Amino acid sequence: MIKKLQLPLQTMNLVLGFMVWVIISALLPFIREDIAIPADRLAILTAIPVVLGSVLRIPLGYYANVVGARIVFISSFILLLFPVYFISSASSFSHLIIGGLFLGIGGAVFSVGVTSLPKYYAKEKLGLVNGIYGMGNIGTAITTFAAPVIATGIGWSKTVQLYLILLLIFALFNVFLGDRKEIKVKTPVMEQIKGVYKNEKLWFFSLFYFITFGSFVAFTVYLPNFLVSHFELAKVDAGMRTAGFIVIATFLRPVGGWLADRFKPLFLLMGVFLGLTAAAILLAFSPSIGLYTAGCLTIAVGAGLGNGVIFKLVPLYFNKQAGIVNGIVSMMGGLGGFFPPLMLSFIHSVTGQYSIGFMALSQVALASFVVVVWMYYQDKLAVQSEVFNSTGQGILVTDPGGRISAVNPAFTKLTGYSEEEVLGKNPSVLKSGRQSPAFYRAMWSEIMERGSWQGEIWNRRKNGEEYLELLTINAVRDESGDIIHYVGTFSDITYHSSGNASSG
Template sequence: MTTLSITNRPTFQLSLQTFSLVSSFMVWVILSSLMPFISQDLNLTATQITWITSAPVISGSLLRIPMGYYTGKFGASKVFIFNFIALIIPVYLISTSTSFIALFSLGLLIGISGATFSIGVTSLPKYYAKEKHGFVNGIFGLGNIGTAFTSFLAPVLANLLGWRLTIQLYLILIIFMIFIHFFFADKTEQTTTEKFINPINFLRKNKNIFVISLFYFLTFGTFVTFTVMLPTLLVSVFELSEVDAGLITAIFIIIATLIRPVGGILGDKFNPYFLLVIVFTTIGLSSLLLSLVNEYNIFIIAIMILSLSSGIGNGVVFKVVPMVATTQTGVANGIVAATGSFGGFIPPLVIGFIIGATNSYTIGFILFSILSAVCLIIILSKYNIEN
């Protein structure tokens, strides 16, 4: 029988892995948060800005599938340590970069920090009873608040120290996290011997995971899309200062992050499919409102409603995953998490293209409404939504 030391106690693991996600996500959005400074310094075009800010999301999406699998195979401790070690060199090189190609390439490398979400959602349920999985994944999801810390603090520091030195300060955080995991993480976590399964084959046998992935594409995609787009959007459209734009973005992130555990708790207590109907309806109507108005106060109200609904949706979705995938949960969590992350990559690229063609965000917001309607139709036709 395994001795219950502090390292393998559920509360300690939940706290440690949530703090690790906070730290990882702080690194994940460093480029988008400092882009108003970087683009001005290096004279980047709108298209280049879009690709650079999307780069960490691209790789972070793809890496979530193997990250979930290897967490199941080796345990969260080893995977987190590998993650933070892998960030040291690219983070430093970003601070010395002078070209679009360098920033895009290094952005792909730091995307590994965004893949760490798959670690916790695969590891933490092992420490808790099934009835608490929604709550646990919701608490772990609080790690998203790391994006808020960077969105607000990085522009403030960049005003004082410059964007290059600001990025170098993140190396202190990364090295600290390596130290914490090396000495205090659980080395006795239960692991699996399941072989890695081709995600395409897995989806063929588990079509419900494909559907749940689409749902997360919308809910988490809404969160990530506005996280990476708001700083530049608020500066260019509403002429806010970089610091004020960072503050609004941070508030958006904090609301979505703090409400996420509520989504998990609600998913434990009520029919999660019924809750997702409410979420998709709210996202759709809020996106439609954004496409119809161009008044600052209404815009802020609409994006904060989006923040609430996407945060609750994120918490509910990961309550549903173990309900539809009883085996290969690491791969299942990775697929859903990866698809959600792509939801933060594809829309900014599409919206960036639309802005270049029309000089307006309107059509991009309408696309969110259309996707919400698609998800709503699927869930109403496929699942039992009785509360």
């Protein structure tokens, strides 16, 4: 029963964490009425929680494996009591900076669930599970729209204090409903980092999440003001359109995970980045409100689906190091939510428009599409290499001139020759002398006529021992019909045959 509760419990934990994470930015118009905040420092104040909320995801993801999600969530909510109370009684800009720094813990809890929840479900369900958990980022929308309404009635300070009650309630929920028997993984953090930091897939996934989650946050931050200033929409209308963007991106996250469970995740990511590329190019040309809406909705769909697909890929490729990898990837996504809004604001301040920023997004998305295509074909090559290296049959590949270009480990085991000893040589190094020249002429005649040959043949190992092998030779041709390789596969049948091989 407790195990079944972990997905809804941890998802609600994430909702609360994200609600707390954005308290300052949501209530900033009210806070500025009581505390003098220079206009040039507003961006710093709203960015501080995002930075720590991103960086802390690595240790929280790690400790979710070491002590379990229950302890990490309880500790996080208790620690958040202090900055939340501190902010509610703040009287200066420096107070807000200090409190905002530690609010980052609320955003950092994201890496806890994506590390813990895969322990409770089969691999084929991880995309949907992580997608459902990721819907917890709706917490940012809840605070963004609910906190100002409440603050209008009771003031911003008392509104912030309401979060103290929620934090205490959820800490108690985790005390009683958290899983005390969660599987623990206690590999030292530096050992885990050393095991993954050289893997290029870690950094590719980080780039992908930087873009998908970053575009989600960037549009959430910039849309309300842009729609009012550029299209002269009413504030309520702009707010509702932004809310629609958030809802679409949030609810498509589990859809992306669900699709990744059923189809090839890398194919889905190709579609995501092509969509983001096209939408960003459209927005760069400052179209009418209709086309602008279509472009923004495409961004929402791409960001939502992409976020879901990426956290299907992490446990797929990093099963044993999921904690630290989830932490790093989600950290990069958090930073992706930090830099694009600043970049858009800077570009707008210099040029008076957002077009260059949108074109930059399109080019990064297009580059990501190329990387995903490369990853897909690298995976195919890796599978082929694994088959080549792990098969029990000896495999020998030659060029059209008959010089050996590759052999597999089974070849070395069966013949005694290492790859270095036979590369560039003719397969005749294995000849036993039992077959006559006429036998080889007939064999090659059949290969040239039919493209393949199979039969029994006596060969000699490196140590001089003769053995009988069942050999198949195939000619590999290119699209124009020219032979580019000969591939021989063989197995030792010395003790399984009566020795009726052709011996000339």
